[in-house]
Amino acid sequence: MKPVRPLLLALLLALVLIPAGAADAKTAIVRVDNQWQLQVDGKPYIARGVTFSGSSSSAAYEQDCAKLAALGVNTLRTWGVSTETKYLLDAAHKHGMKVMVGLWLRQGQPGAESDDSFDYTRDTAGMKKQLADTLTHVKFFKDHPAVLAWGIGNEVLLNSPNDAAKEAYARFLEKVVREVKKVDASHPVISVDAWMFGVPWWEKFTPSLDAYGINVYGGGVHVLPDTLQKAGVVKPWFITEFGAQGEWDAPKDANGVPREPTDAEKYDAIVDGWKNALAPHVQAGRCLGLFVFNYSASFDHTSLWLGMLSGTSTRPAWHAVREAYTGQKPAAPLPQVASVTISDVKREESGTWALVRVVMKDTAGAPPQVSFAYNFRGGATRHERDSVVRLEAKAGPTPDSWRVRMPNVKGAIKLYALAKDSSGHLAAATTSVALPPASQAATPSP
Structure with a gap:
């Protein structure tokens, strides 16, 4: 849901030193007793995550990670890399957390993600550059012990203008996935899209993906697992963004303004989504983890609707994440x-x-x-x-x-x-x- 700032290669080259004494961790998605299992160094791992923008600058990442770890969060997800990625990986590793590192691919038309309009049917030079940039990022970060997996692209298929563009992107994505795996065989590769918009294209044109990342909000999380099964999907999946019902699904009031869920509804959506909608599918080895949207201190429309923070103040999602992942309820009812x-x-x-x-x-x-x-x-x-x-x-x-x-x-x-x-x-x-x-x-x- 967030575009990434451009990577300044010269700075990144200077910053991408691995913490002293750290050993890279190998992640794999394997079949165990005929069920999918995410493993880190051979041990089962379930991603109890949040998407991460940070409370301010990279100077606060260590404090951010400490707070999130106290909520029961063990995994962060980003949308792309920047000069601050190394600091986030270091902070996450210090607090025993992993990161699904986002690798941004450009959008095919203006939409929720950005105002980009990249043409995957014709822009051969642009695709070549995106592939080269992606592989550069993977080479720089692949040995960091906090890396859990690579998340390539976010809602590009949702924001593609037509079927020809979707097919062209999905074919290009397959090439990117294969090349990433040649560079790094120690971390799974997923791609992320909204609801079921990406699934048919991945199934047909991007077979090298290890798992699917799906962004879903509100009650859709209860319907999604059966929808995937009916579509014949056998690969495992993550819920890569989740929260209360979004503006795009909300009914409008008499003035044409989408009705925002109440704070109580926002809280309940997260707890119910993890404990009830997803728990059976985690147990069955279909769902590999959840990322609640979003850890950011921004004061804007999206953050007030879905965010965990507003400035230094906590919002319902903050407390709901803690209950979902640890069972700990607020000491007193939230006002x-x-x-x-x-x-x-x-x-x-x-x-x-x-x-x-x-x-x-x-x-x-x-x-x-x-x-x-x-x-x-x-x-x-x-x-x-x-x-x-x-x-x-x-x-x-x-x-x-x-x-x-x-x-x-x-x-x-x-x-x-x-x-x-x-x-x-x-x-x-x-x-x-x-x-x-x-x-x-x-x-x-x-």
Whole structure:
């Protein structure tokens, strides 16, 4: 879901030293008692993972890995390599963790991943360069003891414009996989795509993959295993991204804004997905592991919906990952924003103001700090569509109400009510309001 920053080869050459005294670890996917098994140095290994963007810079990677290890996480997944990859591998190894190292391949059309438009049907020189770059990365990192596997490409088939492009990419991917295996026979090679979009193309044109990586969200995780079996898939698979129901699947409210799951629904999706939907398939040797999306401290639309952190605050996914992988529940119920409603939207001399009522649930101790922000999915640029912007707010006429100044945009916005408690957990709930020209009244979502 994240594009990778370009690799500065000169810096990487200077950085890619293996930790002193470390021995590379061999990973394999083998058949044991007629079941697939992921092994590290001959011992069974189940990936209890998260996707990883980091809380800030590489200087924080060691602290990040220590925190994730305490949650029961044993594996990280990246989308590509950069000058910071070596630092992440070192930090992961220090804390007993492995990394599925992403090897980015360009997208065939603008989409969720990037605004790239690479032509796999014609750009021979571009494919040659991508293959060379990929092999360079593999050679540099293959002996690092934290490497678990290679994850080549992410949702390229989903973002391919037509069947000809999909076939061309899948054939190119087969060439990349074969060449990677010539360079490194000690780590499995997978490719990643969304839902079942990649499976038929991999099955037909990319037979050298050791396993499939599938990104799936929400209730789809309960349906996927049977769907794979009905499609005749015999190879093992990882869930390479997972979380609550995504925006692309969510029903829309009266203002056309996708309804975001509640914090409780986000929490339950992760715990249920691992313990109930996937557990039988892990036991049966079909599913080799899970990566919950995403360890990042960003404050934006995707991170608030699916992320484990928001700045230094924890979100529901943080606590859900810990329960899923260790069985440890929060010491006390996490506070939740039970409801947020908008009324009395008025144009004043200082701007457009709305009365917003926020009802909390499961709060203990000091009242949480409430604030507001908005997201405008109708923005002209990707940056605008993804940005979450703080809003000015004043105390309202009742203890659970605030007067919030609306942004100067025309159209439906998503309004966030955010509540941070004394333990550093950030609760959130959303609603929407359609902001009209100044002379008209706005329409809150029911």
